[in-house]
Amino acid sequence: MSRIGVFVCHCGENISATVDCEKVARTSGELKGVEFSTDFKYMCSDPGQTLMKNAIREHKLDGVVVASCSPRMHEPTFRKACAEAGLNPYMCEMANIREHCSWVHPKGDQTTEKAEDLVRVLVEKVKKNKSLNAIKVPVTKTAVVIGGGIAGIQSALDIANCGHKVIMVEKQPSIGGHMSQLSETFPTLDCSQCILTPRMVEVAQHPNITLYTYAEVVGVDGYIGNFKVKIRKKSKSIDENICTGCGLCTTKCPQKKIPNEFERGLGNRTAIYVPFPQAVPNKPVIDREHCTYYIKGKCKVCEIVCPAKAIRFDQEDEVIEVEAGAIVMATGFDVLKPDFFPEYGYGKYKDVIDGLQFERLASASGPTGGEIRRPSDGQVPKKIVFVACAGSRDPAKGIEYCSKICCMYTAKHAMLYKHKVHDGIPYVFYMDIRAGGKMYEEFVRRAIVEDETQYIRGRVSTIYEKNGKLIVKGADTLMGAQPVEIEADMVVLATAGVSNQGAEELAQTAHISYDAYKFFAEAHPKLKPVETNTAGIFLAGACQAPKDIPESVAAASGAAVKVAALFSNDELTREPLIAVVNRQAPPVFSSCVGCFLCESVCPYQAIEHEEIKNRNGEIIKTIARVNDGLCQGCGTCVALCRTKAIDIQGYSNQQVYTEVMALLND
Amino acid sequence: MQEFEPKIVAFVCNWCTYAGADLTGTSRIKYAANVKIIRFPCTGRIDFMILMKAFENGADGIIVSGCHPNDCHYSSGNFHARRRWIVFRNLLNFAGIETERIQFSWVSAAEGLKWADVVNNTVKKIKELGPNENYKKASVSAEVNEEGASHE
């Protein structure tokens, strides 16, 4: 005979506004096996938990049902409380009467009845619960950081400085990411390269960090503490150990007219190249798509000139597998391809560029040496129009969110321009100016007041070229939406920040969830911002949503701390909600017949063959056994097992069966 | 006579649809109260027999929902489930049991609105279909089949 305790939470008004909590507590008290039931303003609060603990001790409860919010929110909280009161934490279940009831139904009897139903279901379930003990698994104290932008760099350094091994994987030939492309950074206008490159070098030289550039993650197996990560090291066609990085090859390469990705196509590079002067590692790779040798089968100039004899044309991609205890996703973001806006004529008119291209123009190490010149004729533009929200906050274009960083960098661009072209006039078309952040509003003010940037509130409808000028047509909504037309020399589009291409595939490879925009999804929007739903995989930076540098760095450090905490123990305790094969007395031993159909159904190769032998060592029977280190508790085997020989703890056949019984027979 | 309020059980996976339904709540989107959720780790865990039990015990409709293909938290549970349902629906249909009473859906953790739609549409559909007499009349509570009684 069970002694269940039912604790109904008002959650302030969140539940009690539409559900009669007293009634739920009262009626659940009438259920068979319920020894104690009560309702309380905030069950999760200290007094709430104390009330619960006292009830457990006082009434010798052997099971607890907390009727409150989603178990995805507070299950750990209440299970911990039970444990502290001496009750096995897995004897605690939660009835979700907030997200699944009070918040989605109007005040009324039907809503209260539903709450009562949900409680009854969980009461019946908890009667079938079994005391379980956490599973201990070893932790590999190595982290894989995917992405070598500022977020990845920050995470890697923080983890490495905690004394743990880090493997950084970057798909480009150099780490640095988008930040290395920036000229100056808001709101301080300090040089991006100057603050970033020391960190890049630190990564390269850190004893705890192994760096794989020009590499991609192609497989993730295993589970928290015990991941196996497959990395494809794309062939660089050089022997990094021998190459001295003298750069002679890059000067001699006959292919000189390849648009430079780092310069966003504003400059050129050779086929064997180092993406930018401060690249880390500062060693070239051969771009096989453009290399004469790979196209025509002859050339090999680089090989001839290389003093170190480091060129390896026959080098092949290599796939290595590393073991890791945790993974940090820091794959960053991308900007919307401006050809997204035919009306703005990007691609058609050379002088319509995007923000990143402007960064390169403004960068001292950029194609123009830091002078703002038109891509078309190299002239210094006297009038520049900056178009904010190019794509962002535009349901029509399919992007409803605010890219967040554009307002700030547009203001920065205007300033940079003004500082370089004193007689020039910057215009900014904007919807709203969002400058939340330390010193941000002040920064925008400076752009407007000190640098006389013309801010025009309104959208740009079209841009077209007329005798060497770009005609920008828009409307000024603050002046009664009267039409505005500006003859500009150059237009800069603050294109929306979007998820990196390949993000979806990577998410699927790593088995983490992602949102409608293919940004990786956090486990909880407020309380678990750097965790994913997959234990042991964390998020850093703009792969989660558009973020500026300080935010990315903060998130990266946050993720690093999560990893460090995970690595702080040699063993990690896992929830025992896994599959088990039943065992019985001889001569049956188990109702498993050893058909092993469960073997192929298991996503984690967790099914093993167990031979049952008699005293003479002869095999009587071969049955399935679950490896509790590998089993993740999906239960697919359970649904497949004809004899019901395999069952899953926490969602056992007894439990789900009785839940259905309880739900439908009221 | 008052309107028929169908009993509908939803078997959902913990990672996508359960979280999606949480989001529906967090977003305060309203939906019919007829549907009650039973939480499973994964659609792969959902045994066809639990669906039969639901019908046997008087469910008028059933919702089975989990992660979209490729999004399964366990990578393939929903793929196995999908095969199971393809076969099971075939069988039910052949046995003369209305498959319309089971609504399958993929609802991700981000699709709070979709969950509300799935629920409301299912409730609407089941109301049109009416009570699940076919299955109920054979259920435990019904008079036990005295010999020959069923012929009368």
Next chain:
Amino acid sequence: MNELIKIVTQLLSDKTIGVFIGYEKGSAGRTRALFARNADQAQKLICDDTCTQNLAGYLLKPEIKKLGRIGILANIPALRSIMQLASEHQIKDQSLLVLTANSDGSLTEFCDFHSIEKYLETSDVNITSGEKEMIARLESMTTTERREFWSREFEKCIKCYACRAACPMCYCHRCTTDVNQPQWIPVASHEMGNLEYHLMRAMHLAGRCINCGECAKACPMDIPLNLLTYQLIEPIRENFGKTAGMKADAVYALSTFNPDDTENFIL
């Protein structure tokens, strides 16, 4: 036929096998299983077109296993049963001595699973046209008509489990029906108990049924049970490209998947 007796007598006398499962004349013109353990018993062996029973069901019977290595006269359904049982780890390669009677009356002995697979590739493993028609007829009915058809049939069921006992794929030591914590399937032979038992059985045989029809033949109440599992054969082949009992190392249709499996019913 004499050839069969000769071979089996030899196999038994030189102890290659401990028992040979074949056919003998039964009562009222029936043909039934014979378990020859010595030369005398082997004399009763027959081999003609009345030998239609699928004898593979006997392969896993404990008392028969105890008789030593098993030889069997396997018809096509039996050969497929052996393949399916092998794929479910119930029979090891070369543990059996398998004979089959060809259409011309000659006998073939299989040295291993592979040779059985080859043999089956060229054999007709389809359900009969009569069975096809019956299924088509049922499919042409309305849902309600089908429901009535089956409730009339299931009403007759007395839960004697002859279908289960006769099925070579129902080898579980403990059938789901006998699982009582929880009691998934009502034990009683009332309408619900019968309906759920037969649905459960059909589901558990989906993708495993090798259409030997033993279940229907065994049913003392003449319920056409085989149709339940037969009608799943085609969809499973169509959707998943799998046919049961053709390969010893086959992966079960429902324990694997294809990311591109298509359906039209999931929102």
Next chain:
Amino acid sequence: MDKEIKILKYGDLPKLIGRFNSRGFKVLAPVRSGTIVEINPVGSFEEIVLDALLTRQSAKKVAFPKVEKVLEFDILKKGVVQHPVDPEACPETLLFGVRPCDACGFKSLDSIFGDTPADQFYLKKKEKTTIISFACTTADEYCFCTSVGGGPGNTDGSDLQFTPISPEELLVEILTDKGKEAAALFGDLLTDASTGTDKSQHLADVKVVFDVKNVVDKATSSFNDTEFWLDQSLRCIGCGACAFVCPTCACFDLQDEQNTKKGVRLRLWDSCGFSLFTLHTSGHNPREVQSQRWRQRIMHKFSYMPEQFNGVGCVGCGRCSRACPADMNIKEHLTSIAAQ
């Protein structure tokens, strides 16, 4: 009572059935259902099939149905409230057109269910049932009633027995008081039989194939002959078909069907042929293999029954043999036992 003999016209049978119907009797008789003939309720004579040798199932289900509710209960917070089922709550029943072997089968059931503690659920139904059997004019090779003390015209267990003595006429034997009461319902349709009318010449010829006494002795003495039973039972696949169609098999199982609120307790047919029949919770099974279960079936009918009550627990209808998927022919097996 000493029996009366009368004559009834075939043509009056519809009237006869009509009388019982109008008297509120539940009339059960052989009717065609699909491919088989079964004993089921009938509204009119037209539905009845009299030319079938035997119905697929025996007549036992009339008093011992395959599923029978014996208790209802409610589950409350504290304890359970029981609602017993009243055994009396069963209709007056006429069982019409069954074979002598079926009627005879009730003798075994009476002794089993009548034994202390008396089983009211069976007895009350039986008590309220009047049995009109039809003597057999044909038989098939599975029949062996004469070898177990019965016969095509055996009247044991029947209240009335009809024997076709000509295409138009039936010889009516009124055998019991219950039979007399029933006959009163259609007395006007009966005419006196000319003295010396002998039904035996009209009966089917069923040869005696073994001496049942031998079977009883040999079965009992060969209990430990494992090889013998194994040899007999290798073909057996362990289903319950034989037991469920058998007119004398009386084993049952009690099952509760309940949800969290209420439940019913059901009595269901069971079979000693099932491996689960004797399985202990511990996993131990005293009848571990099928040969032991087959032996049990034979022993129960031909050793234990004669020991406990008088007479064997088999009426020689041969249903089990006809129903057996594996062609376990009991007549053949018994003959071999007797010949041991």
